[in-house]
Amino acid sequence: MEKYSLLSLAKHALSRHRNWTPAWRTVEPKKAYDVVIIGGGGQGLATAYYLAHRYGIRNVAVIEKGWIGGGNTGRNTTAIRSNYFFPESTNFFEHSLKMYEGLGKELNYNVMLSQGGVLTLAHTPHQMDMLERWSNSIQMQGVDAQMITLQGVREFMPLLDTSAQARFPIMGGFIQNRGGVARHDAVAWGYARAADSLGVDIIQNCEVTAIHRSGNRVTGVQTPFGVIKADKVAMAVAGSSSILAQMVDLKLPIASIALQAMVSEPIKPVLNGIVVSPTVHAYVSQSDRGEILIGGRADAYPSYGQRGTLPALEETVSATLNLFPTFSRLKLMRQWAGIVDISPDSSPILGKTPVTGLYISTGWGTGGFKAIPAGGDTLAYTIAHDRPHELIKPFGLERFASGRFVNEAAAAGVDH
Numbered sequence: 001m002e003k004y005s006l007l008s009l010a011k012h013a014l015s016r017h018r019n020w021t022p023a024w025r026t027v028e029p030k031k032a033y034d035v036v037i038i039g040g041g042g043q044g045l046a047t048a049y050y051l052a053h054r055y056g057i058r059n060v061a062v063i064e065k066g067w068i069g070g071g072n073t074g075r076n077t078t079a080i081r082s083n084y085f086f087p088e089s090t091n092f093f094e095h096s097l098k099m100y101e102g103l104g105k106e107l108n109y110n111v112m113l114s115q116g117g118v119l120t121l122a123h124t125p126h127q128m129d130m131l132e133r134w135s136n137s138i139q140m141q142g143v144d145a146q147m148i149t150l151q152g153v154r155e156f157m158p159l160l161d162t163s164a165q166a167r168f169p170i171m172g173g174f175i176q177n178r179g180g181v182a183r184h185d186a187v188a189w190g191y192a193r194a195a196d197s198l199g200v201d202i203i204q205n206c207e208v209t210a211i212h213r214s215g216n217r218v219t220g221v222q223t224p225f226g227v228i229k230a231d232k233v234a235m236a237v238a239g240s241s242s243i244l245a246q247m248v249d250l251k252l253p254i255a256s257i258a259l260q261a262m263v264s265e266p267i268k269p270v271l272n273g274i275v276v277s278p279t280v281h282a283y284v285s286q287s288d289r290g291e292i293l294i295g296g297r298a299d300a301y302p303s304y305g306q307r308g309t310l311p312a313l314e315e316t317v318s319a320t321l322n323l324f325p326t327f328s329r330l331k332l333m334r335q336w337a338g339i340v341d342i343s344p345d346s347s348p349i350l351g352k353t354p355v356t357g358l359y360i361s362t363g364w365g366t367g368g369f370k371a372i373p374a375g376g377d378t379l380a381y382t383i384a385h386d387r388p389h390e391l392i393k394p395f396g397l398e399r400f401a402s403g404r405f406v407n408e409a410a411a412a413g414v415d416h
């Protein structure tokens with residue numbers, strides 16, 4: 001690993017990126033691997049890294065149809081928190097948050113984790129009661145969360161309209177102080193570089209067009225480079241999960257829907273942390289570049305149109321202005337969307353599938369960025385041992401047959 005002195009930083013800054021060491025190798029795929037992972041987003045890359053790092057399974061390929069982190073991992077609003085409702089979820093997401101707290105060191109890559117706090121607002125007495133129940137439940141599971149009064153809201157985020165004249169007057173809220181944001185590209189690149197350094201092949205611009213089977217056992221994948229054989233294949237393809245599952249006649253209980261986000265022109269630092277209002281359907285933070293980062297509800301209907309619809313965009317802007325009337329003077333600079341894979345109980349689907357040797361990571365919906373370390377860690381365990389990691393037993397595909405849902409729709413951050 002190169003050590004950076006001021007002199008070497010200056011040299012790199014002036015070199016116009018010539019002679020920089022690429023962060024991962026460009027390789028031709030081999031004919032066969034022990035494990036093939038479809039999807040070079042955070043979930044796929046983290047799984048590859050932990051397979052190599054924890055279990056010594058290094059003959060692994062990550063196959064990505066576009067570029068690393070070009071899917072939802074590079075499109076999200078980077079909220080990280082563990083304040084879910086049910087113990088199954090809190091245990092899993094708290095494991096992820098703890099892993100995030102050490103991730104920069106683990107990967108030797110600055111993922112720019114900033115734990116400025118995540119504030120969820122209540123606008124009615126009924127919501128205050130609900131948030132109290134929610135934060136009590138989280139506290140009982142040993143996770144930090146506390147109710148705050150209207151005065152506390154004012155102190156945390158002075159720009160919020162906390163007047164009684166607001167369209168939806170704010171009454172208070174609850175806060176997870178360890179929640180925050182991280183740089184999404186850095187998470188993808190950090191895992192990619194670390195996995196590559198352990199021998200994992202990262203193959204970009206390579207779409208998987210079929211998953212091959214012999215009987216009920218996976219044997220490999222079809223790509224533009226031909227067949228790549230593997231006895232174990234994992235799919236971590238977010239909004240494309242149903243398309244990939246169809247290749248092995250597997251029907252997933254997933255709706256694929258566009259979720260949008262947008263940024264304003266950059267301004268001086270005015271927001272600390274993230275604020276979420278499940279009532280008006282908006283969440284707002286400020287990026288390190290100074291842009292106000294805004295997200296809201298998913299589009300109203302399923303679609304693979306990766307740009308989102310105007311009504312959802314307008315509703316999100318209007319919701320944001322309910323919270324922050326002063327932002328009406330800001331210019332909107334960019335808008336984008338990603339296709340999220342929403343499960344019926346708004347919880348992930350993680351683990352084995354009915355096809356032998358095929359593993360799945362999907363159903364992350366609007367919340368799988370925060371789950372990248374734990375998703376990778378637990379799926380790698382599951383692949384290595386061919387049995388589900390304890391933390392993800394509740395999130396198996398079979399729950400949709402048994403009816404043991406983990407319904408986290410209310411805690412998913414924005415509505416599904």
Ligand code: FAD
Pocket residue numbers: 038039040041042043044063064065066067068069070071072073074075076077078079080206207208209236237238239240244259260261295336337338339340361364365366367368369370371
């Ligand atoms: P992705 O990063 O989408 O990776 C999947 C990859 O699979 C893609 O790169 C794709 O190109 C590839 N692929 C698909 N088909 C094929 C194929 N046939 N062959 C090869 N490769 C293929 N989560 C949070 O925790 N906090 C947030 O604040 C948050 N905000 C969000 C805001 C928006 C606007 C969006 C869209 C999502 C948000 N999310 C958030 C959700 C989060 O981004 C995702 O859950 C997470 O990135 C999923 O990671 P992944 O690796 O599974 O998917």
Ligand code: PYC
Pocket residue numbers: 077079080081283295366367368370412413414
């Ligand atoms: O999962 O916290 C979340 C989130 C916020 C916005 C989108 N997802």
